[in-house]
Amino acid sequence: MTPAEGTSSAASDPPGGPATAPRFAPGARVHVKDDWPERRGPCHIRTPHYLRGRTGTVQRVLGSFPNPEDLAFARPAPKRVLYHVLFEQPPIWNEGRPGDEILVEIFEHWLEPADAAKEAA
Amino acid sequence: MSPPARRDSLEKLEKLIAALKAKGIITEEELAERQAQTDRASPETGARMVARAWLDPEWRALLLRDGTAAAEAMGVSMAGAPPLGVLEDTPQRHHLIVCTLCSCYPRAVLGYPPHWYKSFAYRSRAVRDPRGVLAEWGTVLPEGMEIRVVDSTADYRWMVLPMRPPGTEGWSEDQLAAIVTRDVLVGVALPQVPAAAAA
Numbered sequence: 001m002t003p004a005e006g007t008s009s010a011a012s013d014p015p016g017g018p019a020t021a022p023r024f025a026p027g028a029r030v031h032v033k034d035d036w037p038e039r040r041g042p043c044h045i046r047t048p049h050y051l052r053g054r055t056g057t058v059q060r061v062l063g064s065f066p067n068p069e070d071l072a073f074a075r076p077a078p079k080r081v082l083y084h085v086l087f088e089q090p091p092i093w094n095e096g097r098p099g100d101e102i103l104v105e106i107f108e109h110w111l112e113p114a115d116a117a118k119e120a121a
Numbered sequence: 122m123s124p125p126a127r128r129d130s131l132e133k134l135e136k137l138i139a140a141l142k143a144k145g146i147i148t149e150e151e152l153a154e155r156q157a158q159t160d161r162a163s164p165e166t167g168a169r170m171v172a173r174a175w176l177d178p179e180w181r182a183l184l185l186r187d188g189t190a191a192a193e194a195m196g197v198s199m200a201g202a203p204p205l206g207v208l209e210d211t212p213q214r215h216h217l218i219v220c221t222l223c224s225c226y227p228r229a230v231l232g233y234p235p236h237w238y239k240s241f242a243y244r245s246r247a248v249r250d251p252r253g254v255l256a257e258w259g260t261v262l263p264e265g266m267e268i269r270v271v272d273s274t275a276d277y278r279w280m281v282l283p284m285r286p287p288g289t290e291g292w293s294e295d296q297l298a299a300i301v302t303r304d305v306l307v308g309v310a311l312p313q314v315p316a317a318a319a320a
Contacts, residue, residue, distance in 0.1 A: 046275045048221050050248065063204070065276040082275055089270065093249050099267040102248055103208075105275035 020064055022081045022108070028058045029114035030085060032106065044072030047110045051102075055114045056087040062105060081108040158198060163232040166195060167280055168301035170207075170230065172294045175285040184282065185209055192230050202229045202278075208271060209282045210308075215262050216281045217255070217308035219247035220273040227278035231306055238307065248272055258309045271308075281308040288314040 024030055034053035037043045046068050062084055066077035085106045090096035126134075141147045170191060174181035184191040188205030199205070205227055208216045220226065221244045226234035237243050246254050251268045255261070262268070271279050283305050289297060304310035 046222060048248075048272060048274060050221075062206075062277060068275065082277075086269075089248075089251075089268075096250070097252065097268075100251065101267065101269045102272060103269050104272045105277060107275065 020079070020081070022061045022083070024058045024061075024083060024108070024111060024113075026058050026060055029055060029116070029119065030058055030083075030111040031055050031114045032085075033110050033112060035110075044069055047106055048104065050092055051087065051104060051106070054087055054092060055119065056085040056104075058083050059086045059103065060084040065107075067107065067109075082106070083108065083111065085111070159228070162197070162228055162230065164230075164301075164303035164306055165298070166192070166197060166232075167227070167230040167303075167306045168298040169294070170195060170280075171282055171301045171306070172297035174282055175289075175297055176294060181282075188280065195230075197229050199229055204277050205230060206277045206279050207282050208269075208279060210284050212263075212266065212284070214267050214269055215308065216269050216271055216279075217247060217251050218271045218273060218279050218281060219244055221245065221248055222272075222274055225273040225278060227280045229278070230280060231303060235303065255309060258304070260310050280306050283308075283312055286312045286314050 032047065032051045032054050036049075036052065037045060060083070062082040064079040064081050067080045068077075070077035083106055085104055087102045087104065088098075089100040089102050090098055092102070138147075138152070142149070170184060174184050180191070183194070184207050188207040189199045189202075191207070192199050192205050203225075208218075210216055219238075224234055224239040224244075226238060228234070243254070248270050251270050252262075255268075273279050283301070285297070286300070289300070300312045300314060302310060302312075305312050
């Protein structure tokens with residue numbers, strides 16, 4: 001359950017709210033930041049550890065939602081764009097069947113453009 | 122089953138409710154209505170949404186475009202609930218829902234999550250070995266079908282729209298809804314047509 005669940009703040013917004021100027025469009029290759037805030041102190045993160053540093057493809061813009069990393073600590077929580085990002089599953093674990101995939105909701109501040117040169121290498 | 126609530130927990134809950142009422146944040150009626158809604162929510166709602174999608178292309182389109190609106194159209198109040206997304210299985214792709222971070226689950230249309238959905242074993246294995254997990258459920262996918270594991274990590278809640286199985290031609294919405302179980306809506310199982318009905 002996210003901290004947002006059960007609050008009434010969503011009542012005044014359409015589900016997901018307007019996706020104001022998403023940085024990435026469907027089809028964009030994106031890199032999940034290889035960042036570990038949990039090493040720096042108490043935090044609440046909705047980006048699974050197994051995807052940090054991985055590259056995927058934006059499948060869909062899901063809308064804008066108050067940042068759960070702030071909500072969890074009762075701080076003012078500006079809305080962030082939320083994406084559905086698709087990853088190949090086998091490279092993550094070095095096992096599995098080619099073609100299998102993982103689809104995950106990731107907030108925009110966790111994503112950066114994939115390095116095309118690095119990907120081709 | 123979970124153990125009964127501890128006496129001191131219940132006392133804290135009573136104090137919290139009293140404080141929320143005193144501040145005018147909730148009323149007794151709102152609390153009772155939300156409790157009733159929670160108790161009413163069951164996988165039968167999700168099953169009916171799927172059965173209708175198998176019969177009505179327009180409804181199917183709505184369900185896939187805006188699950189929240191579809192749930193509202195079924196009489197489920199989605200006010201304050203996370204938006205609902207519905208993912209369509211195809212001959213090439215099977216969806217499996219998990220929440221590796223906690224236990225996000227589309228409670229509004231599926232009710233309480235089963236205990237296994239919240240277990241560390243399911244949450245850690247579904248993303249790493251989805252085919253192994255499905256095999257333990259007795260679910261073997263047809264050759265060439267890929268798995269898309271959906272890790273429900275943030276503000277949406279996700280439900281699977283499975284494929285309508287062969288042998289159900291001419292079935293009513295009630296008949297179809299009866300083969301759409303909770304496990305089917307999460308993606309660990311496929312709809313099963315009883316042998317007698319298929320014969």
